[in-house]
Structure formats: C-alpha cells, structure tokens
Amino acid sequence: MPEPPKKRADQPIRRPSSARDAVSAVKISERLTSEIDAWAEAHGMVRSDAICQLIELGLSARPTDVSPAAAPGDPVELKDLAAKQVSQLIDPSLPAAERERRIRRLIEGPPEFSAERKDLPKPRQ
Incomplete structure (x- = not known):
C-alpha cells in the first residue's frame, strides 16, 4: 500500500471555509453517553446532532406549574394539591x-397508621 503524501511544515492547515457552528467539548459519563446514543439511534441521527436536539428540547421546555421546591408550605394547601x-x-x-x-x-392514610402520624394530635388516654 502506498504511503500518503507528506505535508510540508510550512504549508498551513486548511479548514473548510463554510460557516460552521462553534465546537464545544463537554465531559459526559458513559451512562449518559449510552443513553444519548440510544436516543440518537431511535431518532436516526448522529450523537452530536442528538446532543444539540436534546439541549434545545431542554431549554425550550416550560417549567411545571408547581415545582417541588416551590410547593406551598400550608398543610391545607398541600392536602388540596395532593x-x-x-x-x-x-x-x-x-x-362519586x-x-x-x-x-x-x-x-389521610389507613386508620391503622393514624397513631404513627406526627402531624396529627396524639389521642388522649
């Protein structure tokens, strides 16, 4: 097999002149990489396109009406929400x-656990 021609040291490296998006390197666990690859395969695309698509989906997602961190603290409101x-x-x-x-x-839970609940007053004995 013939050797590829050697490049001269003074010859600049040519890059494609077309407008391209910036390249970003990210550190991703093997588990997450395999999940991204599975998603990409299911949607018929390569990993880099899948990562872009998933990021766009995540950024365009609307926050839920009530997030766990913003749940009301009032017990009556919590009970109504539940x-x-x-x-x-x-x-x-x-x-009905x-x-x-x-x-x-x-x-409210089953009656046999009512004695264990900390939010209810203890029965008088």
Missing part, C-alpha cells in the same frame, strides 16, 4: 362516593 393530583389518577368511571373514599384514604 387531592387534586390523586383525583386525576383515579378511574373516572367510579361513582367511591372516588371520594379512595381519595380520602390515599390522602
């Missing part, structure tokens, strides 16, 4: 009384 979330998960075909019973049981 009831609202649970009601969205419960089967809508159930009768059964839906309310299930929501109450999920929010």
Whole structure:
C-alpha cells in the first residue's frame, strides 16, 4: 500500500471555509453517553446532532406549574394539591362516593397508621 503524501511544515492547515457552528467539548459519563446514543439511534441521527436536539428540547421546555421546591408550605394547601393530583389518577368511571373514599384514604392514610402520624394530635388516654 502506498504511503500518503507528506505535508510540508510550512504549508498551513486548511479548514473548510463554510460557516460552521462553534465546537464545544463537554465531559459526559458513559451512562449518559449510552443513553444519548440510544436516543440518537431511535431518532436516526448522529450523537452530536442528538446532543444539540436534546439541549434545545431542554431549554425550550416550560417549567411545571408547581415545582417541588416551590410547593406551598400550608398543610391545607398541600392536602388540596395532593387531592387534586390523586383525583386525576383515579378511574373516572367510579361513582362519586367511591372516588371520594379512595381519595380520602390515599390522602389521610389507613386508620391503622393514624397513631404513627406526627402531624396529627396524639389521642388522649
């Protein structure tokens, strides 16, 4: 096999003159790299394009209405928020009384644990 021609030391390195985006190097764990590669393969693109697409998706995502860090501190508000979330998960075909019973049981917990709850007053003996 013939050797490739040697470059002269005084010859400048030629770069493509087309307008290109900046190249950025990032440190990514092997686990994250494999997840990016799987996502890229599922979407029919190469890793660098997948990284750009995922970053754009992340930056364009809207924050949720109530983030965990910004949750209200009032116990009544927390209970109402939990009831609202649970009601969205419960089967809508159930009768209203059964839906309310299930929501109450999920929010308040089973009666056998009421003695263990720290947020309830202790029963008088």
